[in-house]
Amino acid sequence: WMILMGVVPSFRANAQYHIPQKLKWWYNDRFGMFIHFGSYSFLAHGEWAFSIEHWKKADYQQQVSSHFNPSKFDANEIVQLAKDAGMKYIVITAKHHEGFSMWDTKVKSFKDVTGKKKYSLQRFTPFGKRDVLMELKKACDAAGIKFCLYYSILDWSHSSQEISHINGSTYSTMKSDEARTAYIRDMKAQLKELIDRYHPASLWFDGDWTYNAGQPTLEKWWTKSDGVNLYNYLIKLDPNLVVNERVCRSFGLGDYECPEQKVPDAPLSRPWETCQTINHSWGYNKNDHDYKSTKALIQKLVKVVSRDGNYLLNIGPKGDGTVPEQTADSLKAIGKWMAVYGESIYGTTRSPFKTEPAWGFYTKKEGKLFAHVFAWPQNGVLSIPALKNSITKVYLMGDPDKALDYSVKDGKVQISLPTNAPDGDDSVVVLDVAGAP
Numbered sequence: 001w002m003i004l005m006g007v008v009p010s011f012r013a014n015a016q017y018h019i020p021q022k023l024k025w026w027y028n029d030r031f032g033m034f035i036h037f038g039s040y041s042f043l044a045h046g047e048w049a050f051s052i053e054h055w056k057k058a059d060y061q062q063q064v065s066s067h068f069n070p071s072k073f074d075a076n077e078i079v080q081l082a083k084d085a086g087m088k089y090i091v092i093t094a095k096h097h098e099g100f101s102m103w104d105t106k107v108k109s110f111k112d113v114t115g116k117k118k119y120s121l122q123r124f125t126p127f128g129k130r131d132v133l134m135e136l137k138k139a140c141d142a143a144g145i146k147f148c149l150y151y152s153i154l155d156w157s158h159s160s161q162e163i164s165h166i167n168g169s170t171y172s173t174m175k176s177d178e179a180r181t182a183y184i185r186d187m188k189a190q191l192k193e194l195i196d197r198y199h200p201a202s203l204w205f206d207g208d209w210t211y212n213a214g215q216p217t218l219e220k221w222w223t224k225s226d227g228v229n230l231y232n233y234l235i236k237l238d239p240n241l242v243v244n245e246r247v248c249r250s251f252g253l254g255d256y257e258c259p260e261q262k263v264p265d266a267p268l269s270r271p272w273e274t275c276q277t278i279n280h281s282w283g284y285n286k287n288d289h290d291y292k293s294t295k296a297l298i299q300k301l302v303k304v305v306s307r308d309g310n311y312l313l314n315i316g317p318k319g320d321g322t323v324p325e326q327t328a329d330s331l332k333a334i335g336k337w338m339a340v341y342g343e344s345i346y347g348t349t350r351s352p353f354k355t356e357p358a359w360g361f362y363t364k365k366e367g368k369l370f371a372h373v374f375a376w377p378q379n380g381v382l383s384i385p386a387l388k389n390s391i392t393k394v395y396l397m398g399d400p401d402k403a404l405d406y407s408v409k410d411g412k413v414q415i416s417l418p419t420n421a422p423d424g425d426d427s428v429v430v431l432d433v434a435g436a437p
């Protein structure tokens with residue numbers, strides 16, 4: 001027994017971290033929709049066009065922002081797409097790096113270069129007074145989807161910041177200490193507006209990268225203590241607010257980690273989320289037609305959850321507010337899989353084993369182990385390490401009434417599979433367990 005006890009834990013994964021009460025919904029939901037939508041959507045060159053194309057502030061505002069008119073924006077349609085795809089929360093850009101506010105901000109200093117107009121959707125465009133964030137918030141509430149907001153700390157339009165375009169990157173330097181203090185005060189006022197008006201379940205910060213690979217985009221005007229201070233300010237306004245680590249990244253601040261466009265090799269020391277694009281762009285880019293396959297997207301979601309992460313998948317609506325057809329098609333295809341297999345994602349956590357199998361990934365919850373089989377075994381046998389508690393039933397997730405034969409011996413569970421994989425993207429084999437798997 002002693003020997004066995006010593007051997008068994010060694011190939012089991014590390015213990016899970018504690019999840020604070022306020023984070024429980026987020027940790028349970030596992031799959032969300034990111035929406036990059038701003039005046040850049042009109043130009044249709046992605047959300048970094050201002051920087052990459054070296055625009056002058058005045059030209060960008062006149063030729064891009066002032067033409068943004070998302071009159072076909074339909075919150076219900078977008079929320080329905082998210083819901084059908086099995087996404088449980090939505091994070092939309094309230095203000096991206098370009099500095100354009102998607103809501104009718106009352107904070108005075110967020111103006112265009114002339115200083116005469118508010119630089120917002122409602123005051124700077126032909127769109128009029130519709131409140132798209134509120135429309136989305138209401139549609140989310142009605143659908144039981146959590147509504148969350150993205151906010152960029154750096155701001156390429158704000159008068160406090162000197163902009164220089166160097167090698168396709170844009171550096172934002174504070175004009176003076178007074179400008180810095182005033183900007184941070186005004187940014188906090190905007191965030192209070194957003195919290196008071198939309199009660200977001202979560203705030204997703206970005207544009208904080210003081211120490212980005214030796215390229216201090218913010219010229220060090222945004223520091224760790226600013227990040228700590230901002231987090232504390234927000235939590236005072238709403239103790240339940242979930243905030244990402246990018247209030248000032250790489251210091252372990254906020255409530256969860258944000259490794260971007262990459263999936264860590266193993267679970268991290270605290271909860272994490274990866275945000276990813278469906279093609280290669282966040283903001284709508286009319287030249288980007290290179291979409292990931294449904295299979296790649298589903299398998300990525302599974303891999304992320306098996307390593308205890310959340311998956312935030314991005315859409316970039318067009319300037320008129322409509323969702324590109326290929327994006328909608330991708331979401332619908334994911335939704336078809338989620339309709340059958342969603343319960344192997346929601347409320348599940350990391351694989352119970354340290355080693356990942358060659359054929360796919362594991363997710364688990366109390367009473368269930370889900371074997372996500374990407375590569376269906378040629379010999380008709382799926383081999384799994386022995387579990388902590390006894391197995392009561394094994395079956396294919398799409399066919400729960402038909403029990404599969406299995407044997408348990410020599411520390412292994414051997415399951416007999418049908419010849420053909422039931423799902424080309426990911427077939428899930430379920431093991432019902434009397435307790436934790």
Ligand code: JFZ
Pocket residue numbers: 047048206207260275282
């Ligand atoms: C940032 C933004 O600049 C971008 O426009 C988009 O909003 C994205 C979600 O976030 O881009 C980043 C930020 C961090 C990394 C890479 C791109 N990173 O840490 O590798």
